[in-house]
Amino acid sequence: MNKPLRGLYAITDSQLLAGGRLLPYVAAALAGGTRLLQYRDKSADAARRLDEAGALAELCARHGAALIVNDDLELAARLGVGLHLGQEDGSLAAARARLGEAAIIGGTCHARLDLAERAVAEGASYVAFGRFFNSNTKPGAPAATPELLEQARARIARPIVAIGGVTLETAPGLIRRGADMVAVIHALFAADSAAEVERRARAFAQLFAT
Numbered sequence: 001m002n003k004p005l006r007g008l009y010a011i012t013d014s015q016l017l018a019g020g021r022l023l024p025y026v027a028a029a030l031a032g033g034t035r036l037l038q039y040r041d042k043s044a045d046a047a048r049r050l051d052e053a054g055a056l057a058e059l060c061a062r063h064g065a066a067l068i069v070n071d072d073l074e075l076a077a078r079l080g081v082g083l084h085l086g087q088e089d090g091s092l093a094a095a096r097a098r099l100g101e102a103a104i105i106g107g108t109c110h111a112r113l114d115l116a117e118r119a120v121a122e123g124a125s126y127v128a129f130g131r132f133f134n135s136n137t138k139p140g141a142p143a144a145t146p147e148l149l150e151q152a153r154a155r156i157a158r159p160i161v162a163i164g165g166v167t168l169e170t171a172p173g174l175i176r177r178g179a180d181m182v183a184v185i186h187a188l189f190a191a192d193s194a195a196e197v198e199r200r201a202r203a204f205a206q207l208f209a210t
């Protein structure tokens with residue numbers, strides 16, 4: 001793992017970034033200091049997914065950020081980028097074997113330290129807990145409390161991602177309690193312009209500066 005896993009982790013959303021907004025809004029998020037970008041697209045259009053993820057990989061490389069593909073090991077392997085897997089998305093150990101030691105691979109752990117310990121044992125580069133607050137994007141995700149981050153900090157020897165309803169107002173408390181990264185969709189990309197996305201990304205990135 002070459003890049004330090006700390007800072008803003010932006011996640012794309014096919015609805016918010018429809019209509020030609022994907023590349024300009026992601027470029028703005030990267031210019032604002034996004035360290036990790038996840039391509040999250042639930043469609044079955046493999047050709048479009050390959051095109052979009054390839055373009056995002058180039059953008060990330062230009063900004064010194066890392067691209068993570070959600071759910072899709074084959075796409076991650078094809079592009080030589082990282083991968084995020086949930087509990088129903090396949091084996092972290094198999095992904096590690098396929099993508100190699102240098103790949104950034106993350107796992108969803110909901111609000112459970114036992115899942116995080118298992119993810120680490122299977123080779124995860126980071127563990128993700130959530131959702132911490134009401135999420136516009138995924139309102140039904142299992143809930144986690146910020147106190148969990150302190151317990152995770154003491155037990156889990158991997159970078160910790162906090163996700164779910166993270167905003168500029170809620171992020172500081174999560175970082176104070178031990179989150180190394182905050183993963184954000186709505187509070188970053190539900191914006192009227194790319195300039196506004198860049199401003200928000202800068203503000204999130206600034207929270208990690210001290």
Ligand SMILES: Cc1ncc(COP(=O)(O)OP(=O)(O)O)c(N)n1
Pocket residue numbers: 038040070071084085086087088089106107108128129161163183
């Ligand atoms: C950083 C991060 N954390 C959690 C998730 C959620 O993954 P999963 O539970 O597999 O749900 P989907 O995102 O696939 O709907 C994530 N994607 N990224």
Ligand SMILES: Cc1nc(C(=O)O)sc1CCOP(=O)(O)O
Pocket residue numbers: 108110129130131132134135136137138141142163164165166183184185186187
């Ligand atoms: C994709 C996802 N996974 C979650 C989890 O808790 O595992 S919450 C979530 C959505 C995050 O989007 P927003 O920043 O708009 O709340």
Ligand SMILES: [Mg+2]
Pocket residue numbers: 070071084085086089
């Ligand atoms: Mg998933």
